[in-house]
Amino acid sequence: MVDYFPLLKYIPSWFPGATFKQKAKVWAQEVLDLNELPWKDVKSFIASGTAIPCIATDGLEKFSSQLDEMEEILKNVCGISYAAGGDTTSALLLNMVVALVCYPEIQKKAQAELDVVVGPERLPDFNDRKRLPYVECILKETQRMWPSLPLGVDHYSVSDDFYEEYFIPKGTTIVGNVWAILHDKTIYNDPMIFKPERFLEQSGKRCPPDPTLYSFGFGRRICPGRYLALDNSWMMIACILAAFTIEKALDINGNEIEVTTQHSNDALSFPMPFRCRFTPRSPQALNLLETGFTVLWVKRWPNKFGIPNIRCQSVFFLLGLPYKPGVTF
Numbered sequence: 001m002v003d004y005f006p007l008l009k010y011i012p013s014w015f016p017g018a019t020f021k022q023k024a025k026v027w028a029q030e031v032l033d034l035n036e037l038p039w040k041d042v043k044s045f046i047a048s049g050t051a052i053p054c055i056a057t058d059g060l061e062k063f064s065s066q067l068d069e070m071e072e073i074l075k076n077v078c079g080i081s082y083a084a085g086g087d088t089t090s091a092l093l094l095n096m097v098v099a100l101v102c103y104p105e106i107q108k109k110a111q112a113e114l115d116v117v118v119g120p121e122r123l124p125d126f127n128d129r130k131r132l133p134y135v136e137c138i139l140k141e142t143q144r145m146w147p148s149l150p151l152g153v154d155h156y157s158v159s160d161d162f163y164e165e166y167f168i169p170k171g172t173t174i175v176g177n178v179w180a181i182l183h184d185k186t187i188y189n190d191p192m193i194f195k196p197e198r199f200l201e202q203s204g205k206r207c208p209p210d211p212t213l214y215s216f217g218f219g220r221r222i223c224p225g226r227y228l229a230l231d232n233s234w235m236m237i238a239c240i241l242a243a244f245t246i247e248k249a250l251d252i253n254g255n256e257i258e259v260t261t262q263h264s265n266d267a268l269s270f271p272m273p274f275r276c277r278f279t280p281r282s283p284q285a286l287n288l289l290e291t292g293f294t295v296l297w298v299k300r301w302p303n304k305f306g307i308p309n310i311r312c313q314s315v316f317f318l319l320g321l322p323y324k325p326g327v328t329f
């Protein structure tokens with residue numbers, strides 16, 4: 001509000017109606033805490049020898065001789081990654097789970113693909129990704145149908161500009177309507193229908209544009225975490241699909257509890273709370289759940305950007321299980 005009406009910043013916080021100033025004070029402290037408190041924790045874990053390898057421990061080790069100038073930067077990189085990457089990625093994952101619950105035939109098709117390519121003895125990994133086109137299509141279609149940030153993040157024109165017949169004066173707020181682009185029926189056929197197949201590459205067929213082009217923002221401020229977000233989300237959903245069948249939860253009479261595809265109306269669009277059941281697909285799947293992530297972590301991505309940590313934590317979060325640092329799923 002103050003950005004739009006700069007005079008408001010001179011109103012004292014006790015002035016009737018100026019509650020935004022009191023709120024801003026509380027929120028400012030919360031933002032500072034988000035940066036400072038986890039950083040303090042990491043440093044105390046390092047001191048006590050209990051830290052698990054992650055981007056923060058890597059950075060502190062790598063720049064140990066330049067900490068005077070680098071520590072503030074490292075702390076801010078970690079803080080903004082958490083602030084910008086946590087809820088957005090969770091929203092995408094929860095949307096994929098909603099889709100799998102609501103459309104069991106889509107879930108079955110993805111599992112059939114995984115069974116052929118990966119089999120029941122191990123969890124999927126990035127080497128399998130190219131051979132799992134349908135799982136990729138689910139990731140794309142979820143971003144199209146329910147983008148995590150339907151109106152993106154506002155931009156601001158730094159100089160006078162023209163777009164087609166529109167004059168855009170310097171200082172105009174520009175809202176990129178991601179939702180409208182991704183539901184444009186001239187680009188995406190039947191845009192209100194969840195249809196991963198639309199992104200399946202087949203000879204003689206032209207696929208619509210990848211929603212990733214829009215769902216991570218635009219121009220030079222485009223999301224720098226998009227590759228991590230997409231890799232992380234792909235790995236999560238591929239592993240969940242390989243190991244579980246996800247169905248609607250049952251009430252006390254054994255009837256299925258309906259799941260809606262409605263969403264919150266906030267800047268960040270989460271599915272409305274829903275209940276579902278995760279059932280291991282087989283005894284081997286259950287075994288993989290106990291050992292699979294340890295194997296992936298140790299063998300494939302030792303200590304790289306903390307990705308395995310984030311992934312394991314998210315799986316625990318999604319399943320509503322308490323996450324213990326250092327314990328892999």
Ligand code: HEM
Pocket residue numbers: 080081082084085086088089092148149152153154215216217218219220221222223224225226228229
């Ligand atoms: C599904 C997950 C994610 C979505 C949908 C998403 C979406 C977005 C969008 C729409 C923007 C605004 C871009 C613009 O101004 O046009 C943005 C900015 C940003 N994102 Fe993401 N993001 C996700 C995950 C992440 C992750 C995992 C990280 C970091 C690890 C991250 C870091 C950032 C940062 C630092 C910015 C600000 C960039 C700037 O202003 O220059 N995001 N993101």
